[in-house]
Amino acid sequence: MKSSLWPFLIVLALIALFPVAVTSEYYRHIFIISLMWVVIGSSWNLLAGYTGQVSFGHAIFFGTGAYTAGLCMTKLGISAWWGMLLGGPISLLVGLVIGWICFRLRGPYFALATIAIGEIFRLVTTDWRSLTEGMEGILIIQTFRSKLPYYYLAFGLAILCTFGIYRVMKSKWGYYFVAIREDQDVAEHIGISAFRYKSLSLMISSFFTGTAGAFYMNYMAFIDPHVVFSLHDISIMAILVAIIGGVGTMWGPAVGAFIMVWLQETFRSAFFGLMPRWVSEAHVLVFGLLVIFVIRYLANGIIGDWPKIKRLWSKDRELSYSSSGN
Amino acid sequence: MSFFETKHLTKSFGGLIAVNDLSFQVEKGEIYGLIGPNGSGKTTVFNLITGFYPITSGDVLFRGDRLNGIPTWKICKMGVGRTFQVVKPLRRMTVLDNVVTSAFNHTGDHHVAEKKAIEVLEFCELIKKRDFPAKGLTIGDRKRLEIARALATGPELLLLDETMAGLTPQEQAEGVELIRKIRDSGITIIIVEHIMQVIMKICDRILCINYGQEIASGYPAEVANNEAVIEAYLGKE
Numbered sequence: 001m002k003s004s005l006w007p008f009l010i011v012l013a014l015i016a017l018f019p020v021a022v023t024s025e026y027y028r029h030i031f032i033i034s035l036m037w038v039v040i041g042s043s044w045n046l047l048a049g050y051t052g053q054v055s056f057g058h059a060i061f062f063g064t065g066a067y068t069a070g071l072c073m074t075k076l077g078i079s080a081w082w083g084m085l086l087g088g089p090i091s092l093l094v095g096l097v098i099g100w101i102c103f104r105l106r107g108p109y110f111a112l113a114t115i116a117i118g119e120i121f122r123l124v125t126t127d128w129r130s131l132t133e134g135m136e137g138i139l140i141i142q143t144f145r146s147k148l149p150y151y152y153l154a155f156g157l158a159i160l161c162t163f164g165i166y167r168v169m170k171s172k173w174g175y176y177f178v179a180i181r182e183d184q185d186v187a188e189h190i191g192i193s194a195f196r197y198k199s200l201s202l203m204i205s206s207f208f209t210g211t212a213g214a215f216y217m218n219y220m221a222f223i224d225p226h227v228v229f230s231l232h233d234i235s236i237m238a239i240l241v242a243i244i245g246g247v248g249t250m251w252g253p254a255v256g257a258f259i260m261v262w263l264q265e266t267f268r269s270a271f272f273g274l275m276p277r278w279v280s281e282a283h284v285l286v287f288g289l290l291v292i293f294v295i296r297y298l299a300n301g302i303i304g305d306w307p308k309i310k311r312l313w314s315k316d317r318e319l320s321y322s323s324s325g326n
Numbered sequence: 327m328s329f330f331e332t333k334h335l336t337k338s339f340g341g342l343i344a345v346n347d348l349s350f351q352v353e354k355g356e357i358y359g360l361i362g363p364n365g366s367g368k369t370t371v372f373n374l375i376t377g378f379y380p381i382t383s384g385d386v387l388f389r390g391d392r393l394n395g396i397p398t399w400k401i402c403k404m405g406v407g408r409t410f411q412v413v414k415p416l417r418r419m420t421v422l423d424n425v426v427t428s429a430f431n432h433t434g435d436h437h438v439a440e441k442k443a444i445e446v447l448e449f450c451e452l453i454k455k456r457d458f459p460a461k462g463l464t465i466g467d468r469k470r471l472e473i474a475r476a477l478a479t480g481p482e483l484l485l486l487d488e489t490m491a492g493l494t495p496q497e498q499a500e501g502v503e504l505i506r507k508i509r510d511s512g513i514t515i516i517i518v519e520h521i522m523q524v525i526m527k528i529c530d531r532i533l534c535i536n537y538g539q540e541i542a543s544g545y546p547a548e549v550a551n552n553e554a555v556i557e558a559y560l561g562k563e
Contacts, residue, residue: 172433179427191399
């Protein structure tokens with residue numbers, strides 16, 4: 001499965017050069033958000049795709065990171081950029097506590113617990129006005145007018161996160177994560193503390209997701225609980241990014257992030273104004289259909305089922321149909 | 327002090343007593359057979375030894391250390407390996423990666439773990455299948471993989487749970503060879519098995535249980551001719 005490094009470096013170079021070539025602030029913005037979702041999707045994938053612990057609550061970590069940055073400004077009177085350093089560790093601590101509570105549960109029960117805790121975070125931050133300003137949200141002043149610093153920051157964060165996870169997955173921890181996903185009982189019998197390694201996976205995942213949240217605060221300059229603790233727009237989106245790209249694949253979430261952000265934006269803007277306004281309301285429906293399609297025909301996502309997709313484009317279509325029914 | 331022993335080991339699931347006051351000793355270097363009819367509690371004994379089920383009462387002692395209440399993964403680190411009766415390969419990993427994962431038990435270094443895993447695969451004669459996905463193996467190879475995975479954790483005591491069930495006579499003969507080889511490498515073995523030819527051939531001593539209780543123990547020939555054992559397996563005349 002060793003592939004040449006070149007196509008990969010070319011993609012990296014293209015992303016690095018993109019904002020130099022494209023001066024449109026709008027497209028730069030789309031890329032910045034996509035790169036942020038690379039981080040969140042890859043983090044979710046580490047916990048759910050590789051370790052088998054499906055989370056419906058990654059908004060908890062995203063929101064915690066975002067609010068850490070916001071509160072640095074409003075409560076501590078220091079720059080929200082401190083959140084880029086503090087958001088990750090504080091989300092990690094939140095992850096540690098959540099893991100301590102929830103990793104006694106397995107499979108769907110764990111997933112349900114994460115939904116519940118995610119909603120608790122959203123409701124508490126909405127009502128705890130003295131701390132969070134509630135639904136008025138937190139507004140800061142953007143440091144940079146240009147999008148370029150944000151672009152390269154998001155790019156750097158995406159590289160750090162994906163390569164960090166890549167390194168982890170090549171190590172003992174990576175083997176242990178996958179073993180737990182495949183069979184937790186076997187894992188225990190070959191010397192793996194499932195609880196400890198699930199917690200480690202969650203800590204790495206929540207660290208990067210929290211850092212992405214802190215970046216979001218600094219970049220967007222406005223947050224409120226319904227934006228950053230959103231079940232649909234953050235927690236479910238994280239899952240969609242990974243499913244579309246490929247759960248349990250190294251680069252799937254990165255590809256999924258660009259596709260999902262682009263799709264979301266296309267619908268939000270009603271096909272860039274070409275379609276009637278009501279189309280923008282339909283994006284949830286389209287996401288649903290997309291997930292059904294991917295699960296039915298590309299269960300391993302675009303990256304996971306790439307050989308299958310390639311075969312569809314090649315001449316021997318019939319061959320691919322006959323062999324795809326496994 | 328025995329290398330391994332249980333003292334008055336008891337396990338009840340609600341009203342059902344699955345293992346009842348079971349005491350036995352295993353000496354270092356032995357192959358110790360645990361036999362009994364279906365549902366007699368053999369696998370439960372294994373699950374109690376590895377801490378997978380909590381012990382109701384009694385003790386499990388390994389090299390003088392009490393294993394009661396110690397989590398499964400720590401018992402593995404202390405040197406107890408086991409295979410599963412219903413094979414449980416880590417399906418979406420290759421054969422090699424299955425064994426590498428186990429070999430990380432006493433090291434954090436990937437190269438060391440991989441070297442150990444390859445050694446174990448050669449020892450178990452699975453090396454040719456190293457890059458196969460585990461889910462694609464035949465039952466015979468899956469049983470070998472179970473053994474390889476347990477061996478790679480570096481056990482001093484190995485619990486083998488029906489590693490011969492479902493194998494052809496040829497595969498069984500190879501399996502017997504493998505188990506002898508494991509013993510000769512210095513590992514003590516407790517084996518649960520239904521196939522009497524296998525048990526009689528390789529065990530130094532045998533314990534026969536029924537309804538979780540000892541009904542006979544001793545050398546293979548003694549146990550095979552014991553009336554209680556014959557009755558448990560075949561019924562009364």
